[in-house]
Amino acid sequence: MGFSQLMAGFGEVFRPEVLLLAFLGCLAGTMVGILPGLGPVSAVAILFPLTTYLGPAAAIVVLAAIYYGAMYGGSTSAILLKIPGEVSSLPAAIEGYPMTRRGRGGTALAIAAGASFVAGIVGTVGIVLVGPSLAGFALEFGPPEMLGLVLFSLTAIAGLSSGSVVRGIGMAAAGMLVASVGLDLTSSQQRMTFGSLQLMQGLDIVPVMIGLFGIAEVLRVLERGTVDARAGRVGGFLPTRDELRRSAGAAGRGTVTGFVLGLVPGMLPSTTTFLSYASERRRAERKGNSRFGDGAVEGIGGPEAANNATAMSGFVPLFSLGIPTGPTMALIMAALMVYGVVPGPTMFTSNSDITAAVIASFFVANVILLVLNLPLAPVWARVARVPYGLLGPIILVCCGVGAYTARNSVFDVFVCLLSGIAGWAMSKRGLPVAPFVMGFILGPMLELSLRQSVAISPVSMLRSPIFLFFLAAALISVALAYRMHRRRQVPADANA
Amino acid sequence: MRRAAFALVACLTLGACSGTAESAADYPSRAIDYVVPFAAGGSTDIAARAAADALSGELDVPVNVINKPGADQIIGTDSVRTADPDGYTLLADGAGSSSIQGLLPYVPYPWDDRTFVARFAQGxxxxxxxxxxxxxxxxxxxxxxxxxxxxxxxxxxxxxxxxxxxxxxxxxxxxxxxxxxxxxxxxxxxxxxxxxxxxxxxxxxxxxxxxxxxxxxxxxxxxxxxxxxxxxxxxxxxxxxxxxxxxxxxRYWVGVSAPPGLPGDITGKLADAVAAIAEQDDVVARLRAVGLEPAVLTGEDLRTAIGREKDRFTTLSDQVGVAG
Missing domain, CATH: 3.40.190.10 (Periplasmic binding protein-like II)
Structure with a gap:
């Protein structure tokens, strides 16, 4: 794609009606995402049917705007209320919420918005500059390579679990076990379904996570009876110089790793945000000045940037090879195909006008979102002042709606409620919830890539340098975690 | 208060009566749910959305696509199978939710327990x-x-x-x-x-x-x-x-099915509507975009064709075993 084409794309986007659509998409996405319990995947799925009435370029512009908007909005409710709508905003909930309780919610929101903006812009430039040449990465990553990456990601959980490594691993194993409920993919054996039709469809991560965090938080507030600092002042949204420095570095690292890993099919923002969170946490602990678990700005900036960068780079394999890296990309691919635009290299040749417009719209959407969110940060932050007698029930209803919309299933609402009680019980016993969620996500990926690798050839792993690289990295990561634990540098906290 | 409650019960009863006694002449008088047993974005989903838009114009009521994925299409299929046979809950049917289910030991209902209304596309x-x-x-x-x-x-x-x-x-x-x-x-x-x-x-x-x-x-x-x-x-x-x-x-196909026991006149009216929209230009264009062609089949012919398809699948899977 040449420079002139891209400029033509900007010309296309700067037409009033397209700008208006991008703005409305951002607004709608933010509004849906900000509802506790609703995140990007729900937002795109809910609003997807509406976009089929628009032309191809406009539909993608709106879908992308909704997607980004919901990610911004999802971080907002995670930070202010500790109710993530999506796994990828979990780090924002873990680190941002303590800031809210200290009356610095506005700053947390500003850092999240700033990091997302930087990653979005860098990611857009990345798509244009290096995108086409990196597209082949999606084909390099077969089952053995995926297996290596998942194994490495699992060891990063050791960095997520505070207090005890054993507890973290135990919770990750529990997450894997719960995720395996349902029909086995290859043999169609039923696993732990107890003859129930509803359990046969397995458990979806969205209702489980909303329950574990959102509903559990409501239960904890009820139990405490008071809402401590919540009713206090919200504070400005300007970070201190030190906070700016620490979060900017984290955002830079998160952008790069998020973008590169986002090129891999199956690598969802949820995984890359956690990897960023784990690595930032470990980095801070090595330096011995970790505030993680109690409002570390690196834990907001890094993961938020990784989240957005992954979302951007997912467009690279989609546009150049027609390979969707996750459910949201699959929806966008469907929206394109409805108009007879087949995602693939032709998007950069015969459909380059659409592609240029879409890429330009990413730029515009990120600017719109920053303009929309930075000034609004203090406004949103005031949500935390709403009396909990009013806010609590609203949160519960939204969580229920979020759980339902994941699969249009009433069963999932009950799953969400039960998960809420489980999450509350876990925090009572000091069991870390984040490793459970990671186990839940990575478990099925581990199983599938292992079975695929073995089915292709039992020794296929040994022939893959990428697998061996990740295996070595995983071993080093475990060794480091063990050493750090022995030195007792890891502060105990029950928040993660 | 009591009066309000009485009025409410009366309304509900009347509503229920008019629901069952509704004749094909009045059908459809409200929105129809069209359940897709897959997540949004696949070719069945896209075909179903194209059909839903056109059917909505043909029948003059909203036709809402609802995705109910999971458990080899059993969840979505069962939700339609157990709904009222009044024509307001329909299934975006296909081989994966019908004939293939005849081979799966864990499907908890007879695989053909439904009213096959019409097939509209095939690819x-x-x-x-x-x-x-x-x-x-x-x-x-x-x-x-x-x-x-x-x-x-x-x-x-x-x-x-x-x-x-x-x-x-x-x-x-x-x-x-x-x-x-x-x-x-x-x-x-x-x-x-x-x-x-x-x-x-x-x-x-x-x-x-x-x-x-x-x-x-x-x-x-x-x-x-x-x-x-x-x-x-x-x-x-x-x-x-x-x-x-x-x-x-x-080939794979996409169609419209309803709960078992859908009244014959409503089945006929729906089948006619589906047949009418399948040849519309915009529907054909949207089907072709995902590799499908209009292919209308209704009534007894449809049930026979699906039964034959199930027999062929059985023969194939007997040679190897589907699972494993």
Whole structure:
């Protein structure tokens, strides 16, 4: 794609009606995402049917705007209320919420918005500059390579679990076990379904996570009876110089790793945000000045940037090879195909006008979102002042709606409620919830890539340098975690 | 208060009565739910949305697409099966939610327990090999698979999709022992296409549209589409009929089904509406974009065709066992 084409794309986007659509998409996405319990995947799925009435370029512009908007909005409710709508905003909930309780919610929101903006812009430039040449990465990553990456990601959980490594691993194993409920993919054996039709469809991560965090938080507030600092002042949204420095570095690292890993099919923002969170946490602990678990700005900036960068780079394999890296990309691919635009290299040749417009719209959407969110940060932050007698029930209803919309299933609402009680019980016993969620996500990926690798050839792993690289990295990561634990540098906290 | 409650009960009762006693002349008088037993974005989902938009215009009520994925389409299918047979809850039916379910031991209801209203679209499958693979064409793949079936790797989506049966049909017609080839599990035909293009596996099958993108890059070689009609988006790919294998005719279809016991006049009215929209230009365009063609079949012919399809699947799976 040449420079002139891209400029033509900007010309296309700067037409009033397209700008208006991008703005409305951002607004709608933010509004849906900000509802506790609703995140990007729900937002795109809910609003997807509406976009089929628009032309191809406009539909993608709106879908992308909704997607980004919901990610911004999802971080907002995670930070202010500790109710993530999506796994990828979990780090924002873990680190941002303590800031809210200290009356610095506005700053947390500003850092999240700033990091997302930087990653979005860098990611857009990345798509244009290096995108086409990196597209082949999606084909390099077969089952053995995926297996290596998942194994490495699992060891990063050791960095997520505070207090005890054993507890973290135990919770990750529990997450894997719960995720395996349902029909086995290859043999169609039923696993732990107890003859129930509803359990046969397995458990979806969205209702489980909303329950574990959102509903559990409501239960904890009820139990405490008071809402401590919540009713206090919200504070400005300007970070201190030190906070700016620490979060900017984290955002830079998160952008790069998020973008590169986002090129891999199956690598969802949820995984890359956690990897960023784990690595930032470990980095801070090595330096011995970790505030993680109690409002570390690196834990907001890094993961938020990784989240957005992954979302951007997912467009690279989609546009150049027609390979969707996750459910949201699959929806966008469907929206394109409805108009007879087949995602693939032709998007950069015969459909380059659409592609240029879409890429330009990413730029515009990120600017719109920053303009929309930075000034609004203090406004949103005031949500935390709403009396909990009013806010609590609203949160519960939204969580229920979020759980339902994941699969249009009433069963999932009950799953969400039960998960809420489980999450509350876990925090009572000091069991870390984040490793459970990671186990839940990575478990099925581990199983599938292992079975695929073995089915292709039992020794296929040994022939893959990428697998061996990740295996070595995983071993080093475990060794480091063990050493750090022995030195007792890891502060105990029950928040993660 | 009591009066209000009485009024409410009266309304509900009347509503229920008018619901059951509603004649085809009044149908439909309110919004229809059209349940897709897959997540949004697949070719069945896209076809269902195209049909829903057009049906909404034809019947003059909203037709809402509702995605209920999970458990090999059992969840979505069962939610329609147990709904009231009043024509306001319909299923975006297909082989994966009907005939194939007849082979799955864990499906908790009789597979054909429903009113088949109409089929409106049908599409071929595509057989693919990697762009860099040594197999240049259909015959070369067959020869390689015959020679050393134990090292021949094929994509497999759990035995609950027509793509898997297209693979089985390929193996059976080539005289390859399907029990010997290595079946590598994937979650969707899109993932199979990626794996074939990357050279992770030797061979795959999927709905034609799943190969559109990668075939355009040259990383994936579509060696044949099933049936006798070429697909526009795969211009250089021969049909199985033109290759001398008319028996490789596995297709997938999309239709409208309703709970068992849907009154005959409503069934007829719905079937007429579906038949009318299937040929509309914008519907045809949206179907073609995902590799489907309008193919209307209704009434007893439809039930017979689906029954025959189930028998063919049974024969194929008896040779290898679907699961495993």
């Amino acid at each position: 071929p499958h595509v057989y693919v090999v990697g762009g860099d693979s040594p197999y240049r064409d259909f015959d070369a793949v067959v020869a390689a698979a015959r020679e050393d079936p134990e090292r021949f790797t094929v994509g497999w989506i759990g035995g609950s999709s027509t793509s898997d049966f297209a693979t089985l049909q390929f193996l059976a017609s080539s005289g390859i022992d399907a029990g010997k080839v290595r079946r590598v599990p994937f979650r969707s035909s899109g993932e199979v296409m990626r794996a074939v293009a990357a050279g992770d596996i030797d061979f795959g099958a999927g709905g034609a549209s799943s190969a559109f993108s990668l075939a355009g890059t040259g990383k994936l070689r579509a060696v044949a589409v099933t049936g006798d009609t070429p697909v526009d988006e795969l211009p250089d790919t021969p049909t199985t009929t033109s290759l001398g294998h008319p028996e490789l005719d596995m």
